[in-house]
Amino acid sequence: MENQEVAQKIQEVAKKLLSEGKVSCVIGFEKGTVPMRERPFFAYTPEEAERLTWTSFCCNNLANFLVRRDLGEAGKVAVVAQGCVSRNIVGLIKENQISREQVFVIGVPSPGMLDRRKVQAEVGAEKVITEVSEDGEDLIVKGKGFEERVPRKKVMRDNCYTCVQRNPVIVDELIGAETEPTHGGNIDKVSAPWEKLQADDRWAEFAENYQTCIRCYACRDACPLCYCHVCFVDEAQPQWCGKTQDESDVLTYHVLRAFHCAGRCTDCGACESACPMGIKVRRLTSKIEKDIREMYGYQAGMDLESKPPMSVYRPDDPQEFIK
Amino acid sequence: MADKILAKDKLAEFIAALQKDKDVFAPKLDNDRLVWAPLEKADDIVWEFSNTEMSPKDFFFPQTECMMHFKNDPKAEDGMIMQAEPELAKERALLNIRPCDAKAFGVLDMIFCQDEMTNDVYWRDKREKTLLIGLACNDPCPTCFCTTVGCGPHNEAGLDVLLVDLGDKLLARPISDKGAKALSALPEAAADDAAKAAELKKAAEDSITQGVGTDKISGAEVLDLFNLPMWDRVHESCLNCGTCTFCCPTCHCFDIQDEVQGEAGRRVRNWDYCMSWLFTVHGTGHNPRHGKKERVRQRFMHKFKYIPLKRGGEIGCVGCGRCVQLCPVNIDVREVVNSMNA
Amino acid sequence: MKNILEYVGIEPDRLHFSWISSAEAEKFQKTATQVCEAVRALGPAQHMIKDIRKVA
């Protein structure tokens, strides 16, 4: 189904839910003010629901907004969710942050979201893009004095390319038919380039990747897993992590944040899309995701029943590392 | 002061002269990202660019800056006593800074250096030792709205020299005495060069179509703006990250922290951001700006109402559009301000 | 944790885990020696250290 049709359907469903009073709010996307930036939108009335849209640039993880708002007050809300977002909703339910009854999941099989930085790189870093539209498997990128066709596949977000679950895992209303589960990328390859290196080179690569970090914490704040009231980086007694731009402080933050996502990360890529500096934040999280998968045979948020590996003990847990 | 002409093939000479007593920095392309970097030779200069990804404010107000150090030994004679960090050793020049970023420094001057007590010596020292050579914007971005916040693509405020790109040569306009000195060796510009620059200026200004209105904000009472119903919706999608404040050329909030390691101790300041819950929380747990709404409102009120109120009408925004481009959830300052002004 | 530190370039032998019961003094002695030898072989740690003297 084309994205425009999906958008139409989302609007219809949202209008119906809102006018019947089934939910107080529908969280979806609306068109942003700059090209390739669709933004989260909260529709409270059927009229507002007309602003909802669906394109290949809906890169925020909307599950994020479920934990950060007081759902007790809002009553039931509906949320537009593709595969990864639905997995995060499952995760939040498992972690008792929300209850299943509080959310109405408008499921949409993900078309594979696109990376605006890649699109920019494709047409040239210095060109100013003023309009981007979709035409089947191509993007039409327009700007001052140029118009280019860019194949979607070439500019897909890394995590969408290696996605293993495009279809939502829990759904109250599905829009469009379920699709192929993956886009063909190999998720194990994400961390591969680093895995081959020697320790010192690996450190160098690692430090280089995060070197431009400005510690705005957009990766943390965009992440539906990072809902702690006080994050460890903000704790002052004791202070785990300094607040400076010093390499050790920056890297401590990233290592620990990634570690806190172990067994919970659904590889939704919201952190990477949110990063204003274009840092490959997933370099760490996807490695942990892979480890958890290989060591415990677990993928986060696939169903409501299975227990997260980091919170249960099983006699057959891997323990080779213990002497 | 008369306009001068700097031919592009004479640039190497000009830069070599600057480098005699200054470290020269300019925007440079680094893996598709435009960043500020030391300039080695004239050929490395980028002429066609919108603006650097981050504002160059960290030249004067580094994200992490050591302010003082001390000997972490209570028994030592001079132990535990704070010693200020030394001043900048060498002068600097920023070449091809955009007028909006330079204007921001003018706004920040008013905040960092208000009077005898509120006199940020760290900021002032670096400002005084830096020559700002601006490059006028001939081709503003769609996200630029400088003309509507008291700035403009050829704005001169805050600069020492303004360069206007005329193709194979640059019109160099001295603005301060410091700037005039740096240009003293150059030939004067002809009348038609100046006319061409004026034309470019007009064209650039006209190409900025989107903007913000601030006329009603300046007349409104603080409390009326503060209580506008629009604040209930603006913050909804905000993630409370620090992207908008860190990329902003006029955001200047900071945090001061002490660090010790063995006998060494230092007091550092780091950028901080008003979107953070921790920014204002009291020791008692009470937080005057406890919610996302309060914090988002603070940022816009500060820039568009509080700063103008306190600083003679100067708006705390220069319209560079970075926050519009970088905000992860696309909270567009233009929309927010326009609804404040409604 | 070990994996992730290894991944970012901290040698795996810098981090050890073991199980020793309170009665196993000898195992403790043995492990302590092993750990020290393993780390000694790696040389001083270079990364992740915050040295404010360097920065200041």
Place this chain on the structure above:
Amino acid sequence: MKNPYVPYPVKITKALVETEDKQLKSFWLDFLNPADAKAFDYTPGQFAELSVSGFGEIPIGIASSPTEGDTLLFTVNKVGHVTKKLHNMAEGDVMGVRGPLGNSYPLKEMEGKNVVIVAGGFAVTTLRSTVTWMLHPDNRAKYGKIDFIYGARTPGLLLYEDQWREWQKRDDIDCHITIDREAPGWDGLVGFVPTICEQVAPKPDNAVALICGPPVMIRFTQPVFDKLGWQPEQIVMSLENRMKCGIGICGRCNVGPEYVCKDGPVFTKAQLDKLPAEY
């Protein structure tokens, strides 16, 4: 060019736990360099950043009065990690003081008027400074009648007992010291501060009230003064917000356009009514 961020080095000459819950401790500080004492020219109502190297700074109201000489007095509540460290420091330790910061009570504008001072609990610090200053022989004649209303939960939580016992003996100040509930050995007033204000019923004519205390006390004292006919311009209050720089730059203590550290901490009720309630 003076660096406003570098604290003056001072030595703790005396430290004393003030209250029975051991939460409040007073510190008497002497400047290491006599010239600094001269430069530190303050007025009652101002505050300073106490700096503990390696831990950080904390803004505290100055409780001493310039009429008492060069020694500074601060009373510190143990809440965060700087104040905890401070409570563990002993006489002879070196620390820093940065200031004086902020505005002060409008001592000039108060001249020729009656003054009512209302203090609750720990907030009495800068008011102690003010009263001491006004009672000084050089200044006392400038003011009319002085009423000092001060309350705490229990007798053991009242600060500066020696001081107010002495004031009680004087006839140029009316002291009304109260505790919330009856306690053994207490023969003074009993009742919440607002109740005592009602009983004292200070007249608004040609008078100024300095009110400083916990928010709950202010909330209940306010209506009492309103009923007695006080105007917002006559009521002066002192705010506190989280601060870092203390000189109006770092951006966290502002209440609307006003920075508590620079434009405050002292505001009149009339001023506060025009500002957002972000404190």
Place this chain on the structure above:
Amino acid sequence: MSDTSNFQPRIAAFLCNWCSYGAADLAGVSRLQYPPLVQTIRIPCTGRMSPKFILQAFRKGVDGVWVSG
């Protein structure tokens, strides 16, 4: 890599109060020799162990970390 022959590493050992700490104690009582480079940190239980501790130790400049339950 620097000269390893006379390098004396610093090692932070996080020992569980009930197991390894007891073992360390017993080792001491039994006068068993082990390298003096290990700085023991008693933790109430290995369950108290957190990745934060490990990173913090590395940040403070230790050369190795040993966690024992």
